[in-house]
Amino acid sequence: MDKRDKIIWLVLLAALIVLPAVGLSRYLQRVISLIFIYSMLGLSLNIVTGYMGQISLGHAAFYAIGAYTSGLLSEHFGLNFLLTCVCGIIMAGIIGWLFSIPTTKLSGTYLAIITMGFGEIVKVVIVNWESLTHGTYGLQRIAKPEFFGFQLNTTNNGLYYLCLIFLVIFVLLCIAIERSKLGRSLRAIKDDPLAASLMGVEINHYKRMAFTISTAMAGCCGALYAHLSGYVDANSFNSDVSTLILSIVIFGGMGSIKGMLLGAAVLVSFPEVLRFVAVYRFVVYGLILIVMMVFRTDGILGGPSKRPYVFPRFVKLEKGEVTKNGTAGGK
Amino acid sequence: MALLEVSNVSKQFGGLAAVSNVDFHVNQGEIVSIIGPNGAGKTTIFNLLTGVYDVTEGKIVFDGKEIQNKKVQHIVNAGIARTFQNIRLFKNMRTIENVMVGFHQNTRYNIFDLIFRTPRFRKYEKEAHIKALEVLHSLGFEKYIHTYAGNLPYGEQRKLEIARAIATGAKLLLLDEPAAGMNPQESEELLEFILGLKDQGFTIILIEHDMSVVMNISDRIYVLDHGKMIADGLPEEIASNQMVIEAYLGKSEDDAAD
Known part of the structure; x- marks a missing residue:
């Protein structure tokens, strides 16, 4: 991160921390918390789609697995939210890992279809496995997260801050991944898998790893969502949700962390903001997406950066070395 | 032999x-x-x-x-x-990153080192950056370090491919x-x-x-x-x-x- 990025992040964080102080309505709080959750979902899919260039149309499946795991554990055993959330993460991660084993060799359209199919399967299982999931009744009255007897809810802004804390953790995690061997390998795989493997990158290993991390993160979002909304059923995780997550990644800009936040903010709030055009709002929404994709194919914040590469702080360069006189990228 | x-x-x-x-x-x-x-x-x-x-x-x-x-x-x-x-360069990655992918096998840390930024992570990341700079210097690539590989002149792309190969050791x-x-x-x-x-x-x-x-x-x-x-x-x-x-x-x- 260079200085400008750091300032942007800190200002944004500060603004989000003080925002509830102005007195948000329940409705606004819910919308903003949803934006946080969708930002996190965007960040999680960004690892597979943005960095590695593999399309998933079934991300909602892992979101659902996290939500149901966490919700059910809380319902049956009354476990603390943090514990159920961790279980949701692990469950989604394990299933994501299992799912990635037969699908590593696939890419493009084939992977898109398989992931879409998996999304539908999970939905059908949720509806039909009534003894576990209560079928179409869904999970009702999921307990609000509680810490040391203090319940987080919309009145004390607790849920808002809980989502914010998770979002910060996700952003930090993604920055760490981006600026590491893992991030470089994933981007290399996206650009040219053959060349990457001939540089010694274990393609299949990294594909599985990216998928596992991504689905585990989605599971975490699911757990958060279940306890935030208090009610989930199969329709909370239908293919519209998967499409929305993918749209956030593409609209925000593949591979851009800031892009995911912006993408989620725009795409989640648009249908709300556009309520005045009533039934036409989804037409307008679709139109805006199309226009955007025609004029800015890299997404809002995607594409090559025009600023120079930022060396990690612990790499100390001698004065006047390359970083100063090097030319920035871009065109 | x-x-x-x-x-x-x-x-x-x-x-x-x-x-x-x-x-x-x-x-x-x-x-x-x-x-x-x-x-x-x-x-x-x-x-x-x-x-x-x-x-x-x-x-x-x-x-x-x-x-x-x-x-x-x-x-x-x-x-x-x-x-x-x-x-076959990684066109959407910078010159220095291309070379660092070459160091992949010799950058030895795992996902936990990465998340918690352990000393091991720092040691190997530092090494990869410094070695990549060395390789780029030896090719006279100083002015291209930040450039995306896809934007390099043709001849330089050829050289960068060789640099990346050298980086694998x-x-x-x-x-x-x-x-x-x-x-x-x-x-x-x-x-x-x-x-x-x-x-x-x-x-x-x-x-x-x-x-x-x-x-x-x-x-x-x-x-x-x-x-x-x-x-x-x-x-x-x-x-x-x-x-x-x-x-x-x-x-x-x-x-x-x-």
Whole structure:
């Protein structure tokens, strides 16, 4: 991160921390918390789609697995939210890992279809496995997260801050991944898998790893969502949700962390903001997406950066070395 | 002993013999060229050497170990790296990042080191950055460090591909038509560059059509035609070999004069 990025992040964080102080309505709080959750979902899919260039149309499946795991554990055993959330993460991660084993060799359209199919399967299982999931009744009255007897809810802004804390953790995690061997390998795989493997990158290993991390993160979002909304059923995780997550990644800009936040903010709030055009709002929404994709194919914040590469702080360069006189990228 | 010893190697694609019973060797510190008409099987040989294809038959010994049919990563670790006929850089990554991907195998930390930024993570990341800068400096790439690989001038892209191959820690570099698409001045520059690599101790196998490059830098030349080795020897021997002229250079008199 260079200085400008750091300032942007800190200002944004500060603004989000003080925002509830102005007195948000329940409705606004819910919308903003949803934006946080969708930002996190965007960040999680960004690892597979943005960095590695593999399309998933079934991300909602892992979101659902996290939500149901966490919700059910809380319902049956009354476990603390943090514990159920961790279980949701692990469950989604394990299933994501299992799912990635037969699908590593696939890419493009084939992977898109398989992931879409998996999304539908999970939905059908949720509806039909009534003894576990209560079928179409869904999970009702999921307990609000509680810490040391203090319940987080919309009145004390607790849920808002809980989502914010998770979002910060996700952003930090993604920055760490981006600026590491893992991030470089994933981007290399996206650009040219053959060349990457001939540089010694274990393609299949990294594909599985990216998928596992991504689905585990989605599971975490699911757990958060279940306890935030208090009610989930199969329709909370239908293919519209998967499409929305993918749209956030593409609209925000593949591979851009800031892009995911912006993408989620725009795409989640648009249908709300556009309520005045009533039934036409989804037409307008679709139109805006199309226009955007025609004029800015890299997404809002995607594409090559025009600023120079930022060396990690612990790499100390001698004065006047390359970083100063090097030319920035871009065109 | 030869650094690379290829004996009796064949590769069949269904009924088609792309390469049949090929023998050759490369000594430490040599520049060896493989020439031959289009479709002779030159690139197939590179794919066999790097583990992209499995051999149908035969043995490849590198540095005293058999490497035929081994995994690509294993062969990279053993010390063979290559470039590609049509440039295959990571176009949406910066020059320095491209080189750092080359260091992949030697950047040894796991996901937990990465998340918690352990001393091990810092140590290896630091090493990768500094070594990548060293490689870029040695190529005179200072002004391109931040540039995205896809935006580099053509000749520089070729060089960056070689730099990335060097970064893997390779002893043997396989260069697949490095002078393709270059003007005479650029290929002259490339020639100097490859000779520089030889001085640094790299062993090089070159596939090349540009005879001015091949004749000027090769220690020895092998000629491949229809998947078979039809001749080998010093550049001047090859230039006057009747079989080679017929198979490859003999198509026009101008070429033969080269």
